[in-house]
Amino acid sequence: MYMKRPAAIPDDVLERAHRGNCTKEDALILLEGSPFELFELADNLRASTTGDIVSYITNRNIYITNKCAGNCGFCAYRTEKGYILSVEEILKKVGDAWKAGVIEVCIQGGYIPEIDMEFYLEIVESIKAEYPELCIHAFSPMEIHYAAKISGMSIKEALRKLKESGLDSLTGTSAEILSDRVRNIICPEKINTQQWIDIIKTAHKTGISTNATIMYGHVETVEERLDHVFTIREIQKETGGFSEFIPMSFLPHNNRIGEKMLASGKFASTGLEDLQLIAISRIILHTHINNIQATWVKLGKKLAQFALECGANDLGGTLMEDQISTASGGNHGEYMSPAEFEWMIKGAGRIPVQRDTLYRKVEPGFSNKVGSLPAFGKAKISSKE
Ligand SMILES: C[S@@+](CC[C@H](N)C(=O)[O-])C[C@H]1O[C@@H](n2cnc3c(N)ncnc32)[C@H](O)[C@@H]1O
Ligand SMILES: Nc1c(NC[C@H](O)[C@H](O)[C@H](O)CO)[nH]c(=O)[nH]c1=O
Numbered sequence: 001m002y003m004k005r006p007a008a009i010p011d012d013v014l015e016r017a018h019r020g021n022c023t024k025e026d027a028l029i030l031l032e033g034s035p036f037e038l039f040e041l042a043d044n045l046r047a048s049t050t051g052d053i054v055s056y057i058t059n060r061n062i063y064i065t066n067k068c069a070g071n072c073g074f075c076a077y078r079t080e081k082g083y084i085l086s087v088e089e090i091l092k093k094v095g096d097a098w099k100a101g102v103i104e105v106c107i108q109g110g111y112i113p114e115i116d117m118e119f120y121l122e123i124v125e126s127i128k129a130e131y132p133e134l135c136i137h138a139f140s141p142m143e144i145h146y147a148a149k150i151s152g153m154s155i156k157e158a159l160r161k162l163k164e165s166g167l168d169s170l171t172g173t174s175a176e177i178l179s180d181r182v183r184n185i186i187c188p189e190k191i192n193t194q195q196w197i198d199i200i201k202t203a204h205k206t207g208i209s210t211n212a213t214i215m216y217g218h219v220e221t222v223e224e225r226l227d228h229v230f231t232i233r234e235i236q237k238e239t240g241g242f243s244e245f246i247p248m249s250f251l252p253h254n255n256r257i258g259e260k261m262l263a264s265g266k267f268a269s270t271g272l273e274d275l276q277l278i279a280i281s282r283i284i285l286h287t288h289i290n291n292i293q294a295t296w297v298k299l300g301k302k303l304a305q306f307a308l309e310c311g312a313n314d315l316g317g318t319l320m321e322d323q324i325s326t327a328s329g330g331n332h333g334e335y336m337s338p339a340e341f342e343w344m345i346k347g348a349g350r351i352p353v354q355r356d357t358l359y360r361k362v363e364p365g366f367s368n369k370v371g372s373l374p375a376f377g378k379a380k381i382s383s384k385e
């Protein structure tokens with residue numbers, strides 16, 4: 001494959017990047033240099049790792065509740081008077097999604113006294129009983145921490161039971177920025193950095209895979225962003241349990257942190273910064289985490305498509321619903337059809353492949369005929385865009 005070599009990047013920096021040993025100093029040099037050379041290096045590493053294949057997943061988000069005992073300053077999703085879905089209501093949504101052709105449900109919500117480990121276990125067990133082929137990607141370290149506590153279980157026991165019930169993957173949200181300085185400003189009541197790391201490592205060691213996220217573009221410094229990515233790399237070296245890394249840009253509307261920023265004349269991250277973070281994440285995580293996701297629901301579709309030139313190899317999921325982004329001003333829609341993923345990927349000169357939660361290729365014979373999703377296409381696109 002033809003690869004142009006970025007000219008101004010020092011040889012030793014380049015060499016360490018290719019070997020999977022990029023240092024923080026290297027990362028700072030790369031970020032200070034030309035963004036085009038940064039993108040080129042990230043693109044080369046992507047090409048040598050995942051080639052021309054670009055993956056996406058047919059999934060549906062389900063939000064158990066929008067009530068939350070937490071009070072994160074960046075969150076507009078939580079409301080005082082909210083709903084709690086029953087297991088029957090959750091199963092109805094799962095069934096609709098299955099009929100529409102999804103391979104994964106992503107289940108999250110707030111944490112409240114009404115939701116304990118028994119409730120989470122019942123959700124997973126009843127979904128698996130009816131839809132054994134469906135991947136369940138659910139719950140965050142914060143939700144597990146809270147529910148285990150009110151159920152009087154250790155984290156280890158809670159995760160072991162979830163694994164036995166059939167949980168395929170835990171979400172890597174509530175990571176935000178893994179820095180206690182930042183967390184004390186944006187989410188002082190949330191689990192701290194070490195607690196997030198401990199829960200994730202316990203999940204991996206219990207045989208539950210997770211993804212990793214970063215939610216950036218608020219009060220953190222560039223160095224704190226980089227430290228976060230290096231922390232993820234260290235965990236991966238120890239456990240190998242991360243399936244992917246997802247940079248999620250902070251959406252600043254209708255929440256306290258964002259309103260303060262807007263009032264002082266600051267806006268959220270620029271498109272250039274979004275792409276630079278994707279590129280530097282690809283470089284730092286090279287040889288450790290193969291999959292870097294550009295999430296269209298946060299970035300917008302065309303920026304996500306361009307991110308495929310800057311180190312990303314995955315475009316995320318069909319989602320079908322996204323209460324979190326829309327609550328904070330996200331305006332890129334809540335559903336993207338498989339046909340649109342295919343157009344975007346082919347348009348970028350790449351090869352589209354549908355995957356499951358753990359990045360296994362979805363075989364054409366998959367009994368749920370992934371790819372049709374007829375019911376959601378028209379309804380969501382016409383009402384939201
Ligand atoms: C809303 S929570 C739901 C799960 C659980 N309550 C938790 O906090 O882990 C999921 C994630 O959404 C992301 N999120 C919330 N508000 C956001 C915003 N304004 N912009 C971008 N991401 C946001 C955060 O990264 C958060 O961890
Ligand atoms: N559910 C949301 C996701 N999901 C991430 C991917 O779909 C993921 O690859 C899969 O669920 C597990 O590997 N990403 C977002 O940015 N926002 C969501 O709501």
Ligand SMILES: N[C@@H](Cc1ccc(O)cc1)C(=O)O
Nearest residue numbers: 106171172173211246324325
């Ligand atoms: N749904 C959350 C975050 C999320 C990210 C990745 C996941 O795998 C799951 C959930 C958001 O959009 O902000």
Ligand code: SF4
Nearest residue numbers: 068070071072075110
């Ligand atoms: S981010 Fe999660 S924990 Fe924080 S307030 Fe929102 S729902 Fe609750």
